[in-house]
Each structure stands twice: as C-alpha cells, then as structure tokens.
Amino acid sequence: MAVTIRDVAREARVSVASVSRALNGHASVTEQTRGRIADVAARLRYVPHSAARSLITRRTQTIGALLPDLYGEFFSELIRGIDLAARARGLHLLVSSSHGNANEAAAALRSMQGRVDGMLILSPHVDAAFLRANLPDSLPAVLLNSAAKNAQYPVLNIDNYGGACAMVRHLLDAGHTGVAFIAGPAGNFDAQQRDKGYRAAMAEHAPKMPLNVVDGDFSEEAGYLAGRKLLAQKPRPRAVFAANDMMAVGCLHAFKEAGVRVPEDIALAGFDDIPIARYVAPPLSTVRVRIVDLGRSALERLASTLEKPDQAQALSVQTLSCEIVVRGTCGTKSNEIKARKKIGDQSIQ
Amino acid sequence: MAVTIRDVAREARVSVASVSRALNGHASVTEQTRGRIADVAARLRYVPHSAARSLITRRTQTIGALLPDLYGEFFSELIRGIDLAARARGLHLLVSSSHGNANEAAAALRSMQGRVDGMLILSPHVDAAFLRANLPDSLPAVLLNSAAKNAQYPVLNIDNYGGACAMVRHLLDAGHTGVAFIAGPAGNFDAQQRDKGYRAAMAEHAPKMPLNVVDGDFSEEAGYLAGRKLLAQKPRPRAVFAANDMMAVGCLHAFKEAGVRVPEDIALAGFDDIPIARYVAPPLSTVRVRIVDLGRSALERLASTLEKPDQAQALSVQTLSCEIVVRGTCGTKSNEIKARKKIGDQSIQ
DNA sequence: ATCGAAAATGGAAACGTTTACATTCGGTTA
DNA sequence: TAACCGAATGTAAACGTTTCCATTTTCGAT
Numbered sequence: 001m002a003v004t005i006r007d008v009a010r011e012a013r014v015s016v017a018s019v020s021r022a023l024n025g026h027a028s029v030t031e032q033t034r035g036r037i038a039d040v041a042a043r044l045r046y047v048p049h050s051a052a053r054s055l056i057t058r059r060t061q062t063i064g065a066l067l068p069d070l071y072g073e074f075f076s077e078l079i080r081g082i083d084l085a086a087r088a089r090g091l092h093l094l095v096s097s098s099h100g101n102a103n104e105a106a107a108a109l110r111s112m113q114g115r116v117d118g119m120l121i122l123s124p125h126v127d128a129a130f131l132r133a134n135l136p137d138s139l140p141a142v143l144l145n146s147a148a149k150n151a152q153y154p155v156l157n158i159d160n161y162g163g164a165c166a167m168v169r170h171l172l173d174a175g176h177t178g179v180a181f182i183a184g185p186a187g188n189f190d191a192q193q194r195d196k197g198y199r200a201a202m203a204e205h206a207p208k209m210p211l212n213v214v215d216g217d218f219s220e221e222a223g224y225l226a227g228r229k230l231l232a233q234k235p236r237p238r239a240v241f242a243a244n245d246m247m248a249v250g251c252l253h254a255f256k257e258a259g260v261r262v263p264e265d266i267a268l269a270g271f272d273d274i275p276i277a278r279y280v281a282p283p284l285s286t287v288r289v290r291i292v293d294l295g296r297s298a299l300e301r302l303a304s305t306l307e308k309p310d311q312a313q314a315l316s317v318q319t320l321s322c323e324i325v326v327r328g329t330c331g332t333k334s335n336e337i338k339a340r341k342k343i344g345d346q347s348i349q
Numbered sequence: 350m351a352v353t354i355r356d357v358a359r360e361a362r363v364s365v366a367s368v369s370r371a372l373n374g375h376a377s378v379t380e381q382t383r384g385r386i387a388d389v390a391a392r393l394r395y396v397p398h399s400a401a402r403s404l405i406t407r408r409t410q411t412i413g414a415l416l417p418d419l420y421g422e423f424f425s426e427l428i429r430g431i432d433l434a435a436r437a438r439g440l441h442l443l444v445s446s447s448h449g450n451a452n453e454a455a456a457a458l459r460s461m462q463g464r465v466d467g468m469l470i471l472s473p474h475v476d477a478a479f480l481r482a483n484l485p486d487s488l489p490a491v492l493l494n495s496a497a498k499n500a501q502y503p504v505l506n507i508d509n510y511g512g513a514c515a516m517v518r519h520l521l522d523a524g525h526t527g528v529a530f531i532a533g534p535a536g537n538f539d540a541q542q543r544d545k546g547y548r549a550a551m552a553e554h555a556p557k558m559p560l561n562v563v564d565g566d567f568s569e570e571a572g573y574l575a576g577r578k579l580l581a582q583k584p585r586p587r588a589v590f591a592a593n594d595m596m597a598v599g600c601l602h603a604f605k606e607a608g609v610r611v612p613e614d615i616a617l618a619g620f621d622d623i624p625i626a627r628y629v630a631p632p633l634s635t636v637r638v639r640i641v642d643l644g645r646s647a648l649e650r651l652a653s654t655l656e657k658p659d660q661a662q663a664l665s666v667q668t669l670s671c672e673i674v675v676r677g678t679c680g681t682k683s684n685e686i687k688a689r690k691k692i693g694d695q696s697i698q
Numbered sequence: 699a700t701c702g703a704a705a706a707t708g709g710a711a712a713c714g715t716t717t718a719c720a721t722t723c724g725g726t727t728a
Numbered sequence: 729t730a731a732c733c734g735a736a737t738g739t740a741a742a743c744g745t746t747t748c749c750a751t752t753t754t755c756g757a758t
Contacts, residue, residue: 351744353743353744353745354744354745354746355744365744365745365746366746366747369745369746369747370746370747373746397744397745398743398744398745399745400743400744400745401743401744401745401746402744402745402746403745404743404744404745404746405744405745405746405747406745406746
C-alpha cells in the first residue's frame with residue numbers, strides 16, 4: 001500500500017541502508033547515488049514512516065503543550081508563540097487542555113508519554129508533587145508561570161510582581177492619593193505575585209495610605225461586583241488597579257453604570273493588555289505582557305534542553321519583563337504609543 | 350531504561366501476548382490474570398510505547414489541524430472546539446499553522462504524513478489541485494470553510510450567505526433605506542459568500558436601491574478607510590454592513606472621529622461576533638458564528654469517517670447556521686439577549 | 699476415565715526504520 | 729605485484745508492540 005524505504009531501495013538498486021543514509025544526509029554516500037535515490041524517492045512520493053523512525057531513534061520531533069484551558073486570548077497568543085518557535089525548529093506541536101482538573105491533567109500527561117520529546121506545562125495549579133507523580137524523570141519539561149521553583153525543571157515566569165509595582169507607582173505618580181486593588185483567584189500564582197507587587201509598591205511609595213484590596217477571580221463579572229463594592233466605600237478610592245484586564249473591564253462597566261467618570265472621578269488600570277483593552281471606552285491603561293514571547297522562549301528553552309540534555313542551565317528561573325501601557329483610563333495625559341515604560345529585568349537569577 | 354511490555358510480562362509470569370491482550374481489553378483472558386497483569390503494569394508505571402504501537406496498528410490516535418494562521422480569537426475558538434471533541438474521543442491534536450503561504454502549507458501537510466490518522470484543513474486558499482498534489486488519497490480529511498466542493502473530501506462551512514442575507518434584511522426592516530457593504534479580501538471564500546448574501550438580500554428586499562460596495566480586506570485599518578470613503582459619498586448611506594467585525598470596528602472609529610452618531614445617523618453591523626464586538630461603544634450588532642461548534646463538528650465528522658472509512662456520507666457539504674445579534678449599532682430598540690434570530694439551515698444538501 | 703471442544707496462553711512474525719558491523723571495491727604504496 | 733587502506737555499500741539486528749497461529753489447559757459430556 002504505502003511506499004516504504006524498501007520500495008525506494010529496490011527501485012534505486014541500492015540497499016535500504018543506503019537509502020536511509022542518503023535521505024538523512026549522512027556522509028559517505030556518493031553524490032551520484034544520493035541523487036539517484038532522491039529522484040526515486042521523489043517520484044515514488046516516499047515519506048518515511050514516522051512511527052517506525054521514532055521507534056528506533058527514540059525521538060518524535062514533537063513537543064507537547066499542556067494548558068489548563070484553551071479559552072481566551074491569552075492561550076491563543078501563547079500557542080501562537082510556541083508554534084512560531086516550534087516551526088522554526090521543525091518540531092511538531094501536540095496540544096492538550098486539561099480543563100483545570102488535576103485528574104484530567106494527569107491523564108493528559110500520561111497519554112502524551114512517548115508521543116513527545118518534551119513538555120511545556122502551563123498550569124497555575126501544578127506543584128512539585130504533582131509533577132513527580134505524573135512526569136517521568138526522563139521527560140524534559142519547562143514550566144510556565146509556575147510557583148514550583150523547588151522542582152527539577154526550568155521555569156519561565158512573567159514579571160507579575162514588577163509589572164504590578166510599576167503600575168501602582170505610575171498611578172501614585174499621577175497624583176491619585178489612594179489606590180485600591182482588585183485581587184485575582186486565591187490559588188493562582190500570577191494573581192499572588194500581582195498582589196505582592198501592589199503591596200510592595202504601596203509600602204514603598206505611599207506608606208501612610210491604607211491598603212485597599214477587594215476579592216476577585218479574574219472574571220469580568222467579579223470585576224463588575226468589585227467595582228460596585230468600591231463605589232460604595234465611604235471615602236471613594238481615587239484609583240483602582242485590577243489584577244487583570246477582564247476584571248478592569250467589568251469594573252469599568254460598573255463605574256459607567258453608576259455615572260462615575262473615568263478617569264476624572266476614578267482612574268483605572270488592568271493587567272495583561274488583551275486586545276479588548278484598546279477598544280473599551282475610554283481605552284484601558286494596563287500592563288502589557290508579551291505572551292507570544294513567553295511561548296517562544298519556553299519552546300526555545302525546551303528545545304535547547306533537548307539538544308544538550310545534561311546542561312545544568314536548565315534549572316534556573318527566568319522572568320519575562322512587562323511594560324505599562326498608558327491609555328485613557330488612568331488619568332495621565334500621555335499618549336498610548338509614546339508612554340510605554342520598560343520595566344523589569346529580562347532575567348533573574 | 351523505560352519499562353516495556355516485556356518487563357511486565359516477566360514480572361507477571363505471562364507472555365507478552367497476554368499482557369497486550371489484557372491491557373487492551375481483549376476477550377479470552379482470565380479475570381485473574383488480567384488483574385495480576387494490571388497490578389504489575391501499574392506498579393511498574395508501564396506506559397505502552399505509542400510509536401511501536403502505531404507501527405503495527407497503523408493508527409496514531411492523532412488528528413492534525415492545518416490552519417492558515419493562529420492569530421486572533423477565531424482560531425483560538427476553533428482549536429478549542431476541536432480539542433473539546435478530540436479529548437472526548439481520546440484523540441490527540443497536532444496543530445500547525447501555515448502562515449498563509451502555500452509552500453509552507455504543503456510542507457506542513459507532508460510532515461504530518463504518518464503522524465496523524467486524519468486532517469482538519471482550514472484554509473480559504475486551498476483548492477482541489479493543491480489537495481490532490483499534497484494529500485495522499487489514503488489520508489482522510491475534512492475541509493473547513495472551503496470552496497473546494499469538487500474535491501473528494503467532506504466540507505464544513507459557515508452559513509455566510511444566509512447570515513449576510515439575514516443581517517441585510519434586518520437593516521432594511523429597521524427602516525434604513527440604503528445599505529452599503531464593506532467587502533472582504535477578493536480571494537477569500539467566506540468574503541465571497543457574504544458578498545453574495547448582501548447582493549441577494551438587496552435584490553430581493555430593496556430591488557430599487559442601488560448596490561453600494563466598497564473594498565476591504567478584513568482588517569481594522571481597511572474598515573477605517575472604508576468608513577471615511579462612505580462618509581464622503583454624496584447621499585450618505587443610512588446603514589453599513591461590514592463583512593467582518595474588525596472592519597466594522599475600524600469603520601466605527603471613522604464615524605466617531607467624524608462626529609457622526611451611531612446608530613442615529615448611520616447604522617452599522619459586522620459579522621463574526623468576536624468578543625470585542627460587545628465592548629466597543631455602542632456595542633456592535635453582528636452575525637454570530639458559533640466557531641466552537643464548527644471545530645467540534647469538523648472533528649466529529651472526521652472521527653466518524655475514521656471509524657467507518659467506506660461510508661459515502663463523507664462527500665457532502667454541511668453548513669453551520671449563524672444567528673444575528675442585535676446590539677447598539679444597528680438602530681433597533683431590541684435588547685441584545687432577546688433579539689437573537691435563528692437563521693439558516695443546520696445542513697444543506 | 700476419556701474425549702473433545704472451548705478457553706486461555708504462548709511463540710514468533712511483522713510493522714518500517716536506523717545503525718553497528720561486515721563486505722566490497724578502487725586506488726595507492728611498498 | 730602484493731598488500732593495504734579508506735570510501736562506499738550491503739547485511740542484519742534492534743526498537744516495542746499487536747496478532748496470527750499453535751499449544752496447553754479447563755471442563756463438560758459421554
């Protein structure tokens with residue numbers, strides 16, 4: 001049925017070994033025979049059977065991406081970044097969402113076993129114990145936005161802390177005396193780091209102001225509710241920093257609904273710079289995360305680990321910088337394009 | 350190194366054949382031995398080597414998705430739908446974007462050869478000739494939003510035509526005497542169908558009104574330029590229907606910039622219902638496409654073809670219905686949630 | 699008890715590669 | 729010319745499964 005290496009060998013009057021060598025660019029095969037073999041292979045439309053090849057080489061040329069979900073612009077961009085880098089290296093990409101559920105994640109991890117040369121794992125929930133239980137030691141992996149620094153895997157994080165600091169500081173610099181914070185879900189690593197950034201910046205630049213944190217869970221709905229709660233506070237906050245953009249958008253709706261002007265009455269800022277941020281009215285000031293770069297870097301990190309497996313460099317934690325984007329909601333005069341401020345180190349430790 | 354079926358067999362004091370049968374749920378293996386084997390396998394953390402299995406079964410349990418790009422909410426949602434259905438069936442998902450380039454698409458197709466049991470191909474550009482040249486006959490595939498109805502593959506389309514008709518009719522019913530249309534890129538199948546829908550609806554419901562089509566390419570920028578062009582027309586159009594939401598958003602900016610009120614002075618509508626549509630001011634009326642369902646249906650179609658390969662049902666063209674979503678920009682009083690109107694057949698032909 | 703059929707199990711081939719090792723073949727050197 | 733050497737090519741083992749077929753076991757019927 002399908003044409004195999006044997007067919008090519010027979011047709012080209014050589015052994016299968018020569019075909020293999022010729023097609024894989026090994027040395028020690030005459031230019032002439034190589035040419036003949038290539039011709040025959042092309043004519044027969046020969047495509048090596050990848051399973052057979054993987055069986056003997058123990059390589060699949062595929063990397064797996066385990067995501068908590070596939071919903072929303074964040075994952076879309078992340079996958080795009082990963083795909084970009086993967087294609088540049090001739091690697092295939094096997095994606096799987098785990099729906100947040102730990103059991104499903106474990107199952108996904110197990111079923112990817114043997115199908116991939118390495119894993120990219122993005123899950124705010126995975127801890128070292130989970131990985132030890134479900135990832136064989138032999139399978140290289142890179143963790144994204146993970147708290148598991150104790151693990152034996154390289155970790156790639158967003159500079160949530162630095163970004164939050166910078167935005168809070170920007171709001172304070174703009175003259176807003178009090179800055180409230182809408183927090184993210186409790187167990188989420190990103191949310192925790194942003195919260196820490198808020199607290200640190202307040203402590204440093206407005207030590208006398210009380211902290212003002214209301215709960216949230218990264219959803220638009222939670223942002224809306226938080227917005228209403230903030231409006232009900234007796235001395236109304238002058239500025240609000242939401243732990244992500246979707247909550248900021250919900251909060252903005254609450255403010256509009258109540259007839260509160262943004263940014264005149266209350267300044268507002270988010271985190272992530274999702275596309276929607278540019279389109280709400282007024283456009284949302286936020287902290288930009290270069291998600292595509294996150295995906296790309298993660299894949300490149302993994303790929304280099306794959307190429308030289310015994311490199312100790314793998315064990316470090318890298319942090320990707322963010323930048324604040326000033327648009328309409330935070331009450332600074334500056335224009336969106338000009339007022340970007342680079343923050344954060346490219347890499348820590 | 351890795352534990353193989355042999356290790357399990359030795360440990361359980363049976364032959365490899367029995368292990369294989371036990372683990373694959375074949376009949377004719379005692380409940381007792383099955384149990385013992387399962388225990389040993391679990392204890393040893395045995396995971397079958399998928400390449401070895403694929404080699405002999407000629408199945409990979411993986412389907413490939415070829416996309417023109419991974420940019421934007423459309424693909425994100427599509428992948429989500431595909432992943433949802435794939436996981437439900439225990440299939441893996443290999444994604445690859447081709448960057449629109451035909452050569453790259455061909456390369457991607459070739460390199461997926463043998464790694465997948467079937468392909469989902471979304472590309473407004475692929476035609477029958479391309480497929481014949483790059484897809485082996487033996488590889489099942491489902492085409493999405495493709496014009497290639499002459500091909501030997503099942504096709505799944507969005508009801509672009511019906512959706513456009515319905516929206517134009519809605520605008521006319523709302524009392525807007527003239528409806529202009531911002532077209533999409535010339536070679537794009539979706540764009541063509543939406544254009545046809547516009548013309549058909551105009552011909553049927555406003556036969557005396559002249560057609561009014563300006564060029565576009567699905568980008569926000571093109572929408573903005575088209576908006577300015579439309580404002581410059583001597584009898585200014587009363588309503589504008591953009592072939593997709595991004596152009597509608599750009600158009601909206603042009604209108605706002607010129608101080609033209611929407612929907613009082615000009616009504617506006619888009620197509621796709623991307624998330625941003627809800628957040629612009631006023632919220633954009635549009636035609637909703639249930640992208641997740643498109644992905645899900647495509648995968649299920651492919652999976653059923655995989656299960657019974659010789660079914661003739663494969664060759665039909667299926668069309669997924671759209672619904673119009675009335676929000677703020679089209680000058681109807683109705684509320685977003687209530688005013689959805691189901692249109693289009695679930696399936697044609 | 700014996701037989702036979704059915705059920706359970708085992709042996710070994712096959713899947714399509716890569717690669718270590720063996721062989722052949724020119725050509726160069728003593 | 730003999731001996732040798734390196735390059736080119738061939739042979740066959742190995743990778744880890746599944747499955748066909750053969751063999752053994754079980755068990756009910758005679």
